[in-house]
Every structure is written in structure tokens, then in C-alpha cells.
Amino acid sequence: METQNPLPSEFDTERLQRNQKRLDDFAAEVLAASPHSIGYPGNQNTNLRDFYKWYYESGLYAIFLNNAGDAFHPPVSALQTHVFEKEVIDFFAPYFGFNNGHWGFVTASGTDGNCHGMYFGKKVLQLRTGLDPVVYVSVDAHCSIRKLADLQGLEIRLIQTDDMGHIDLADFEANLDPTRPALVVIALGTTFTGGIDNQLGIDAILTRVNPPAVYRHVDAALFGSILAFLPEPAKDLVSCTKMHFDSIALCGHKFWGMDEPAGIFLTTQSITQSLHPLHVEYMKDAVATISCTRNALAPLKLWWKIHFSDIGFFEKQAQLLLANAHYLQSQLKAHGIPAWLNEFSNTVFFPRPSTRIIDYYGLAPDVHKTFGNLAHVVVMPHVTQEMIDTFVTDMAKDYASGVA
Ligand SMILES: *Cc1c(COP(=O)(O)O)cnc(C)c1O
Numbered sequence: 001m002e003t004q005n006p007l008p009s010e011f012d013t014e015r016l017q018r019n020q021k022r023l024d025d026f027a028a029e030v031l032a033a034s035p036h037s038i039g040y041p042g043n044q045n046t047n048l049r050d051f052y053k054w055y056y057e058s059g060l061y062a063i064f065l066n067n068a069g070d071a072f073h074p075p076v077s078a079l080q081t082h083v084f085e086k087e088v089i090d091f092f093a094p095y096f097g098f099n100n101g102h103w104g105f106v107t108a109s110g111t112d113g114n115c116h117g118m119y120f121g122k123k124v125l126q127l128r129t130g131l132d133p134v135v136y137v138s139v140d141a142h143c144s145i146r147k148l149a150d151l152q153g154l155e156i157r158l159i160q161t162d163d164m165g166h167i168d169l170a171d172f173e174a175n176l177d178p179t180r181p182a183l184v185v186i187a188l189g190t191t192f193t194g195g196i197d198n199q200l201g202i203d204a205i206l207t208r209v210n211p212p213a214v215y216r217h218v219d220a221a222l223f224g225s226i227l228a229f230l231p232e233p234a235k236d237l238v239s240c241t242k243m244h245f246d247s248i249a250l251c252g253h254k255f256w257g258m259d260e261p262a263g264i265f266l267t268t269q270s271i272t273q274s275l276h277p278l279h280v281e282y283m284k285d286a287v288a289t290i291s292c293t294r295n296a297l298a299p300l301k302l303w304w305k306i307h308f309s310d311i312g313f314f315e316k317q318a319q320l321l322l323a324n325a326h327y328l329q330s331q332l333k334a335h336g337i338p339a340w341l342n343e344f345s346n347t348v349f350f351p352r353p354s355t356r357i358i359d360y361y362g363l364a365p366d367v368h369k370t371f372g373n374l375a376h377v378v379v380m381p382h383v384t385q386e387m388i389d390t391f392v393t394d395m396a397k398d399y400a401s402g403v404a
Helices: 013-036 049-057 082-096 110-129 144-151 169-175 199-209 223-228 269-273 297-307 311-334 355-361 385-400
Strands: 102-107 134-138 155-159 182-187 214-219 247-251 263-268 347-351 364-368 372-378
Touching (some): 082 102, 082 223, 102 269, 110 263, 223 247, 311 385
Antiparallel strands (some): 364 372
């Protein structure tokens, strides 16, 4: 039965019209800003119109759904989308080399995935050794890792990076404690410069120093999905078979074009089982996730994207992003503007332009230890060559007038 909340008691047409106008103005503003928002890794090509059409016409829009519990051991309730969630995880697992008993769930965000990676790592290492681990992460990795280490009461050691953002292996080795278990968080890639940590280099040091136990979590929130859809050697970097990581976090609202925050967390069944999660009677099962209530709509949207798109489309998109990032870098350089781009990265960084350009394009600013004041563009699927040309023309004018 469909019902609506009653209108405000002092029913006042003028007030309702005013509120309606506020919403309409807001929508118009957002729609106008979306195409030239190129500074953050949100994909503005969400392409969910037909999903919403089905969602409305099926009547599901009127229903509360909740994926509380575990999609791999769903509790008995009709009001969830666990079957679709598990199929989403099953779809992603082989792209990340999980061929031998995987486990995972659709997370609330990239940070949520990192939170579970670090929590699982902490628990597994404590169980194996009876000791508290040390977290190792580079100074250029996403800021969520530091907050999560603080939240989870973990000692953290920040490792230096080179100018392009890659972890400094010598500094990692110098900081690695041979007496404590190591929880290594790998940046794939770094937030500002898009640098990808050298996983095999990290591995060689772990083997040499030989701490009592090791857990590797990969923060691949942005790059993970792009690299997985590229040919070798790019896809090897996100394969747990080739890179030996224990868990990985991805975002759904970046490459995958979700219209709300969501992500994917993947690990192995053996990791999950070794956690001995608490048995929760009223959930009729053990709950491996930190949060109880979880979004049921996000898995349905991801499932829809997987099953109502040609997968070749995502491979083409991944290639296009990197090609367009190279195009942006070369066009900036052709106009005499320094611009940097890492291998397998869609993030181009350059000297910080005027506030006008920063604001209009929604650019992210940063202060770099060697290159000074910078900004970056993250080339996502809605960033076309036409948009890049307009942006470069704007940048060139700015640069010529000596603003940058
Ligand atoms: C976006 C991003 C995050 C954070 O993800 P949220 O969904 O914003 O919480 C973490 N790490 C990296 C590398 C990212 O690109």
C-alpha cells in the first residue's frame, strides 16, 4: 500500500512552491556543474536511467530492503538482495585473482573496504602471533588509512615516497620491525599523484626481514577496477595470485559509475573463517562485517550494471581513460605547462592554476614536496577529449597571464 506523509499542517501553497523551487534550482545547478567536474574521481556517466525506470515500475521504490548479515550465508528474510550481492562478488573475484574460495561484500565506500581490510588484518595477525601488528603505509596513500589505524588503535609507520608517489623501498626496509607482525597497506595508487606501490619489491623486503606474520591489504579504490579490465601487465598488479595480497578494496562510484557511494571488498574464505566472528543469534548466523545494516540497493545497481552492459564496454572504457589522460598531459605540455602522469594512472597533475579554474572545474589542490603548489585532473569516463581541449585552452590563457 502506497502512502505519503501528510503535507505540513499549516498548508500553504506559497511555501510549498517555494520549497519546490529550491529543489528545482538545486537540481539545475548540479546538472550544469556535473560535466565540467573533473578534479575528483567521480564518474558522472552513471547510466542508471533504465534501472530507475524498473525500480519505480516494479514498485520496489516503496520498500525498505536491508542486506544485514553475510551474502555468503544469508539469513532468512525476503527483504534483502543477498543473492545479487553474492553474484556481484562472484563476478569481481576472478578479475582480482581470487580463484580459490573468495569472500566479500558490497561496502558503503572505499574507506569502508579499507576499514575491513585493516580490521581483518589486525585480527588475523593477532590470532596467528598473539602480538599487535604495526601498520606500514606510505605518506602519499589515501588519508583514510591513517584515520582507520587511529580508530582501530594500531601503531602506524608512515613510509617516505619518491616525487611520483611510489613507496620508498629503502625507507620501508629501514622501518620494518622484524619482531612484530606487519600489516602492510599498499597504495594502488596514491590519492594525488596516482603512484602505484611496487608490490613485488615490498614482498622481497618482507621475505628478507621476515616479521612473525604478514597481512597485505591493497587500497585500489580508484585504480583497481580500471587495471582489472586492462591487458597484462596492468591487470597483474591487481591479481592476488600474482601479487600475494590478502584483501583489496574498490569503489563502486568511481570507475563503475554508481550514483551513490559504494564499494567492493574482496578477500579469501580462509581469511574470513580464521576470524572466528561472533555468532549473532537473531541474525541466525555469524556476521563478518563491522556494520550490521547494509545497503541493499547498491548491490542491485551493480548487478544491473554487470548484466545489462557489454563487459567489453568496461575494457574499452579503461583503455580510453588512460589514453585520454595521456592526451591531457601531452596537450598541457604542448602549451608549455609542466604536467606529470604515472604509469597506469588516469590522474594528471600540474602547477596550480587560478582560483577561477580551480572552482569551475572542481580541481583538487595539493602542496607537493618538490613541485610546490599543484592541482590535478582525474580523467573519468565523462571527461571527453572535447572537455580536455576546453580545459587546456583555459589553462593556457591562465598560464600565459602569469597566474600559475
Ligand atoms: C577514493 C579513494 C578512497 C576513499 O574512498 P571513499 O569511497 O571516498 O571512502 C580511498 N583510497 C583511494 C586510493 C581512493 O581513490
